[in-house]
Amino acid sequence: MNLQQGNNVVIGENVTFGEHVVIGNNVVVYEGTIIGSNVFIQDNVVIGKQPTRAKASILPEVKKLPPAVIGNGVTVGTSSIIYANVKVADDVFIADLATVRERVTIGEKTIIGRGVSVENDCKVGMRCKLETNCYITAYSELGDYVFIAPGVVTTNDNYMARSKERLDKFKGVTVKTGGRIGANSTILPGKTIHEDGTVAAGSLVSKDVAAEMLVLGSPAKEYKKVATEQLLKNQD
Structure with missing residues (x-):
């Protein structure tokens, strides 16, 4: 093992490292975390953090979760937080100030941009691009080659925190392989963007x-078919 680490690094018990791992300053790696080879962890990163539950939270209390697993060739940017029970595949890039919550999986070669938040219980496919400050709500699923532009907001609660009826009806969004969402769009709970479906910038998606x-507009309506040359199957 070739481990290079900066100042004030805290490594918990039973953490395992592959070859050629570089850790910056003020990094915390919690117990049991598994980190692959050729991984670069920048300053002030936290990996393997156990979730904490607010007293008023409607979520059930969670016992200690399994450790995080970080694949080979991963970069984790400055001040990012990766929670426990996250699985990050090989060659993923996580930029500065990103948050990846518990029980999330991220496929290989995906890019998680600066300030992106991926909430709990999400699945993100391979070769996706989640750009600066987009928000992936809990219980969402993104297929492969999905593009999420800056400032996109996804939602999962049609009741906006009112009435107990909502407690068993949370549902995130689904973006299937090749789906794309333009900047500053909002996707309402439970909506599905099917393969190569595309949402224009600033749209409000209230239907699949x-x-x-x-689609474009508020509410978004069908505008035209995606140009043939833009389809995923026609990309090099």
């Missing part, structure tokens, strides 16, 4: 988006 269809 059909495969290979471009």
Whole structure:
């Protein structure tokens, strides 16, 4: 093992490292975390943090979760936080100030941009691009080659925190393979963007988006088919 670490690094018990791992200053790696080879962890990162529950939270109390697993060739940017029971596949890039909550999986070669928040119980496929300050709500699923532009907001609570009826009805969004969402769009709870479906910037998605269809507006309506040259199958 070739481990290089900066100042004030805290490494918990039973943490395992692959070859050629570089850790910056003021990093905390919690017990049991598994870190692969050729991993670069920048300053002030926290990996393997156990979630804490607010007293008023509607979520059930969670016992201690399994450790985080970080694949080979991963970069974790400055001041990012990766919670326990997260699985990050090989060659993922997580930029500065990102947060990846518990029970999240991230596929290989995906980019998690600066300030992105991926909430609990999400699945993110491979070769996705989640750009600066987008918000992926809990219980969402993103397929492969998904593009989420800056400032996108996804939601999972139709009741906006009112009435107990909502407690068993939380539902995140689904973006299937090749789906794309433009900057500053909002996706309402439970909506599905099908394969190669595309949402124009600034749109409010209140209905499912059909495969290979471009929607726009507030509420978003079908505008036209996605151009043939823009389809995922036609990319190099």
